[in-house]
Amino acid sequence: MSFEEIKLLLIEKFGAEVIIDEETDGLQPALLISPARIAEVCLELRNNSNTYFDFLSSITGVDYGVEANRFGVVYHLASIPYQTQLTLKVSIDNDRDLNNLPSFPSVTSVYRTADWHERETYDLLGIFFEGHPDLRRILLPDDWEGFPLRKDYKTAEYYRGIKID
Structure with missing residues (x-):
């Protein structure tokens, strides 16, 4: 199926509001999906015999x-x-407040590989995935403060008495 056919398939299944926008000017076109509907959209794209997107190759925050x-x-x-x-x-x-993390539905129920992708995104950017079965740090120690890939992250000078900056 072409990009346009996939877009129409999703609109027919979920209504026009499921697609917020599209990006077609880059090397790989993208559909901007309503955040609350991402798991449903992924499930449809995986299970539909016309699309059969059976592999989640990456999640990036x-x-x-x-x-x-x-x-x-x-x-x-x-x-x-x-x-x-x-x-x-x-x-x-x-609002970037560390007590109010940005949150999206988890797609681990659709793609098992999302488990580690979502954990990495949480660990490095502080993006929370609702419904994730085990959302915890995967690369950094459990007591690490902050999320190092955020653009406002300030590197600590010391971690457990060891100079890191």
Whole structure:
């Protein structure tokens, strides 16, 4: 299926409001999905015999900058039998307060590989995934403060008495 056909399939299934926008000017076009619907969209794209996006190759968190106060997640899907790829994006505004992490629905119920991708995104950017079965740090120690890939992150001088800066 073409990008346009996939877009129409999703609109027919979920309504026009499921697709917020699209990006077609880059090397790989992307559909910007309503954040609350991302798991449903992924499930449909995986289970639909016309698309069969059976492989989640990556999840990437995005910090759009301190001025934008916006965070997002990019999903790279692939259909191995159809040899096609699709990029989905979700984003929300967030005040950057560490007590109010940006939050999106987990897609671990659709793709088991999302487990570690979402944990890494949480660990490095502080993006929370609702419904994740075991959301905890995966690369940094459990008591690490902050999220190092955020654009406003300040590196600590010491960790447990060891100079790190």
